[in-house]
Amino acid sequence: MNDAITPHLLYATSLRLAAVPSAVGKSRVFIRQTLQRWRLPDYIDDVELVVSELVANAIEATGTTAPQPKWTAITDEDVIGVQLRIIDARLYVEVWDRSADSPVRRHPDDDAEGGRGLLLIEAMTEHWDVHQSEVGGKIVWAELSLVEPPEPPPLPSMPVRVPGRTRPPAGLVEDVASTALLQRALDGLLNPSDPAAKKSRYQR
Secondary structure (H helix, E strand, O other): OOHHHOOOOEEEEEEEEEOOOHHHHHHHHHHHHHHHHOOOHHHHHHHHHHHHHHHHHHHHHHOOOOOOOOHHHOOOOOEEEEEEEEEOOEEEEEEEEOOOOOOOOOOOOOOOOOOOHHHHHHHHOOEEEEEEOOOOOEEEEEEEEOOOOOOOOOOOOOOOOOOHHHOOOOOHHHHHHHHHHHHHHHHHHHOOOOHHHHHHHEOO
16 A cells, blocks of 8 residues: 555644743643553653653743743743654654754763753654744654554543643734644644655754
8 A cells, every 4th residue: 555645643732831930840741641641651751851851941942931930921922832743653742932043962061960951852762853843933852662553542532731820821922833833743644754854844
């Protein structure tokens, strides 16, 4: 059968969060609930660590890093998007932020307290890279291999609940985040295993 018309298993779910430090914890809750729903509990710990690093980087690049920011100071610019996708036996963790600047891999010495985030992601995943979205901002993504494709979850699917104060204000940036993440999911569905297409879209 022609691979171009072979159906591929696609799971995709995403959410938007205010770009503040508490988003790291909320993204971990999102990952845990989603992978439990998708019957992949063995991957929760690793994916939680990956999403924590990606979200922390996104907040540092575009958000508010104060430990307890005043919520009245959060604007519709302070938005990140988190997405989890599965195509066949490949799992993708994707985080959007409004900055087009690519993250820089650092090589800290043994005494450094930080700067190891991308090194950790590189060690824990098959691949990671940056997708410059056509609608704006960037998506930093990481790929993990599954032992086998998951079984379909029971229906109906339950939405992930996010506390109101972690949700970003509605506005243009939230719309851009939603569009960018949706385009990533559509690209994955149309080109699930095309190395040439992947190479042309993602540049490190």
